[in-house]
Amino acid sequence: MKALESHAKNMLKAAGLYCTRARLCVIMALLRENRPITQEQITQALDAPFDRVTIYRTLDSLGKADLVHRVFLEERACHYELSHHCSKTQCHPHFTCTQCGQTHCLTDLKLPLAHHHGYVIQRQQVRLAGLCPQCR
Amino acid sequence: MKALESHAKNMLKAAGLYCTRARLCVIMALLRENRPITQEQITQALDAPFDRVTIYRTLDSLGKADLVHRVFLEERACHYELSHHCSKTQCHPHFTCTQCGQTHCLTDLKLPLAHHHGYVIQRQQVRLAGLCPQCR
DNA sequence: TATAATACGCAATAATGTTGCATTTGTTCT
DNA sequence: AGAACAAATGCAACATTATTGCGTATTATA
Numbered sequence: 001m002k003a004l005e006s007h008a009k010n011m012l013k014a015a016g017l018y019c020t021r022a023r024l025c026v027i028m029a030l031l032r033e034n035r036p037i038t039q040e041q042i043t044q045a046l047d048a049p050f051d052r053v054t055i056y057r058t059l060d061s062l063g064k065a066d067l068v069h070r071v072f073l074e075e076r077a078c079h080y081e082l083s084h085h086c087s088k089t090q091c092h093p094h095f096t097c098t099q100c101g102q103t104h105c106l107t108d109l110k111l112p113l114a115h116h117h118g119y120v121i122q123r124q125q126v127r128l129a130g131l132c133p134q135c136r
Numbered sequence: 137m138k139a140l141e142s143h144a145k146n147m148l149k150a151a152g153l154y155c156t157r158a159r160l161c162v163i164m165a166l167l168r169e170n171r172p173i174t175q176e177q178i179t180q181a182l183d184a185p186f187d188r189v190t191i192y193r194t195l196d197s198l199g200k201a202d203l204v205h206r207v208f209l210e211e212r213a214c215h216y217e218l219s220h221h222c223s224k225t226q227c228h229p230h231f232t233c234t235q236c237g238q239t240h241c242l243t244d245l246k247l248p249l250a251h252h253h254g255y256v257i258q259r260q261q262v263r264l265a266g267l268c269p270q271c272r
Numbered sequence: 273t274a275t276a277a278t279a280c281g282c283a284a285t286a287a288t289g290t291t292g293c294a295t296t297t298g299t300t301c302t
Numbered sequence: 303a304g305a306a307c308a309a310a311t312g313c314a315a316c317a318t319t320a321t322t323g324c325g326t327a328t329t330a331t332a
Contacts, residue, residue, distance in 0.1 A: 276331090277328105277331100279327080279329080280326080281324105282325095283324095284321105284323085285322075286319100286322090287319085288317100288320095290316080292314095293313095293314095295311080296309105296310080297311080298308085298309075299308080300306090301306085301307105
């Protein structure tokens with residue numbers, strides 16, 4: 001069994017979820033891509049064909065188990081990624097290049113958690129835009 | 137003429153846009169609401185009835201003139217707000233309460249602009265979630 | 273007030289996401 | 303391994319949000 005697949009299986013086991021073909025494929029696709037992608041991109045990246053609805057429901061169950069979360073970029077469709085590079089309080093910043101349009105996960109950029117009088121801040125998401133190393 | 141209306145007119149004049157009923161109404165609605173709202177909410181908040189398409193096209197023209205921008209919250213529909221509280225490089229943080237669901241603009245919370253080796257960061261957006269003063 | 277440029281409204285369509293229900297698959301227990 | 307049950311999947315239908323085309327109305331300017 002490939003490393004990716006056993007990794008995916010372990011994630012599902014640890015989360016107490018049924019280990020289904022669809023979930024394995026989706027997790028492996030997200031592991032391979034390693035950036036936020038849409039349902040449609042996931043569907044195309046899969047080894048086997050699955051229905052759109054299955055993908056959405058898979059993402060939903062993985063989301064409830066905190067294995068996956070949504071990333072909101074400046075596009076109509078939601079993007080999804082694995083949560084393994086995020087802490088509970090803070091997702092890593094996402095950078096989108098205004099030139100080439102690519103989005104990068106800046107997993108090694110740690111920003112201080114904001115605080116504001118009167119508010120309890122439990123979660124922070126940061127979106128950055130500009131020029132990536134290739135385009136600048 | 138009311139203060140809101142002349143404010144709206146000035147914004148349009150300064151941007152070199154036609155001063156139309158729809159644009160005036162939309163800007164005034166956004167000034168009154170003072171938080172990110174959807175096309176549907178805008179339509180309901182208007183003094184006069186306008187077609188959905190007109191609202192979208194109005195938001196588009198105001199967006200191109202940098203008077204308005206989109207805010208992406210954890211909801212399906214895009215939210216829009218006036219840009220007058222944002223600098224070119226940084227939109228103010230938005231806070232959404234996980235309890236009551238309300239979203240607040242934290243216009244007085246200034247966060248340092250992130251920087252990352254190799255990247256030119258031109259714009260930063262921050263989204264926060266947690267408990268608001270009323271709900272905590 | 274005539275003219276040209278632009279915006280508006282309506283109808284149709286596109287893109288994305290969700291629900292209901294019958295069938296299939298995964299897990300557990302023997 | 304096989305039976306039984308819970309859960310996931312596929313398909314069709316539908317819901318929500320956003321966009322496009324085009325004829326008509328409004329706005330700015332001279």
